[in-house]
Amino acid sequence: MARTVKGPDARRERWKGHREQRRAEFVEATIAAVAKKGPDVGMDDVAAEAGVSKPVLYRHFTDKSDLYLAVGQKATELLMDRMGPALLADGPIRGRIAGIVDAYLSVIEENPNLYKFVVKGSFVDRPVEKDLVAEDKNLIATTLARILGDYLRSFDMDSGGAEPWAHALVGMVQNAGDWWLDRQTMSRANLSDYLATLIWHAIDGLLRSAGIQADPAQPLTPLRLVD
Amino acid sequence: MARTVKGPDARRERWKGHREQRRAEFVEATIAAVAKKGPDVGMDDVAAEAGVSKPVLYRHFTDKSDLYLAVGQKATELLMDRMGPALLADGPIRGRIAGIVDAYLSVIEENPNLYKFVVKGSFVDRPVEKDLVAEDKNLIATTLARILGDYLRSFDMDSGGAEPWAHALVGMVQNAGDWWLDRQTMSRANLSDYLATLIWHAIDGLLRSAGIQADPAQPLTPLRLVD
DNA sequence: CGGTAAGTGTTACTTGAGGTAACGGTTACT
DNA sequence: AGTAACCGTTACCTCAAGTAACACTTACCG
The missing domain is CATH 1.10.357 (Tetracycline Repressor; domain 2)
Incomplete structure (x- = not known):
């Protein structure tokens, strides 16, 4: 019983660092994509550059402008x-x-x-x-x-x-x-x-x-x- | 015969001034629309502001960016x-x-x-x-x-x-x-x-x-x- | 006066990019 | 075993830019 007190759930914390790292990775991918395809790249391009498909990107950034802000x-x-x-x-x-x-x-x-x-x-x-x-x-x-x-x-x-x-x-x-x-x-x-x-x-x-x-x-x- | 020399056709020239005036009118409409609805107005909004529908706008401006340039x-x-x-x-x-x-x-x-x-x-x-x-x-x-x-x-x-x-x-x-x-x-x-x-x-x-x-x-x- | 070159305007469509739904698989804490 | 977080996909929705097609008006041209 008492053990339930020790925090909501370790599973929630497990990824904390990982998520940030992933965001950083996408930020880098964006910069790379921009370098390659000019400043008017699309989200598909960025996703492709990161070797991933669009919805994955949207798990980490709510928005195109969110990604822009991160960059x-x-x-x-x-x-x-x-x-x-x-x-x-x-x-x-x-x-x-x-x-x-x-x-x-x-x-x-x-x-x-x-x-x-x-x-x-x-x-x-x-x-x-x-x-x-x-x-x-x-x-x-x-x-x-x-x-x-x-x-x-x-x-x-x-x-x-x-x-x-x-x-x-x-x-x-x-x-x-x-x-x-x-x-x-x-x-x-x-x-x-x-x-x-x-x-x-x-x-x-x-x-x-x-x-x-x-x-x-x-x-x-x-x-x-x-x- | 000699009269054909006087220019391609008066019908082509008839509107010269008119077109420019019209463009200016749409430019004003854009400025007004922006004042009303903020800087992210759409072409429909601009057209509406000018009391006209979209294709008319596109007869005078090739593009959204063309309109922007005119402004x-x-x-x-x-x-x-x-x-x-x-x-x-x-x-x-x-x-x-x-x-x-x-x-x-x-x-x-x-x-x-x-x-x-x-x-x-x-x-x-x-x-x-x-x-x-x-x-x-x-x-x-x-x-x-x-x-x-x-x-x-x-x-x-x-x-x-x-x-x-x-x-x-x-x-x-x-x-x-x-x-x-x-x-x-x-x-x-x-x-x-x-x-x-x-x-x-x-x-x-x-x-x-x-x-x-x-x-x-x-x-x-x-x-x-x-x- | 018929023909035609410019313009007037409309509604209804196509296109492309941002963004989402729905589905299935993997890992590791509990 | 169960589940909470992630991984990832394909196929869709949406919305605004831009276009097609159609119909009407004006006035120069012969």
């Missing part, structure tokens, strides 16, 4: 794994900027097909309720806004522009990245440097306009006031 | 009518920047639904061969690159960055605009000013780094060398 999640992970450290890294400001920009560019350079697939989003017919790309951009922009706001406040400057500026910077890097990905007319290092230069000058200009002379080779944090 | 074209016109003058306008550089940015923001502010419809592009199932949004961005970026390149060259500076910077600026304004359109937490004038400030500082910084002191209140052209 997007995977892409988000790839991106954030690289962006996170770059965003949090400490050090000279100019170098930090270049690091963040280059982290982004390296990810899209290494996974151009996946990137386009997720961003264009033409895989799903109906608009998806959860816009992963927008969420990612928001997450990055929010982080950036915090960093930037802190930075400005550390100089006792008005930080009202931090949020719009953060979103502006995100769009800036993304669009420049898109352009670069299409016609690769310069090296990644070159582009990173151009963009970092632009961003640094913008920030430097903001500080100058408040009468502050910042050194691009100096880290941010040491400058922070000790409240 | 996009219309949007492009709206945008370019406002951006063109702003881009070509002469005057103090700082004001020019603000003018260009504000021109863009005013268009998306006045036509938010149309803007989202065209940019999200979820109306078409299959990816469209002609990416209008990309084309528009390219056109603007190219114009910007020319202006910026000329400006830098007028100071005998390296203009290699003009192209990536132009694309960066386009993405910057677009993304900030998207963010602003979603949560309208500040006035348009405010955002324009923030963005213009950022851009001006970036440009000013580039010049400074070359030892040039530019005045934001001075127009560009007078500065140009007289070759």
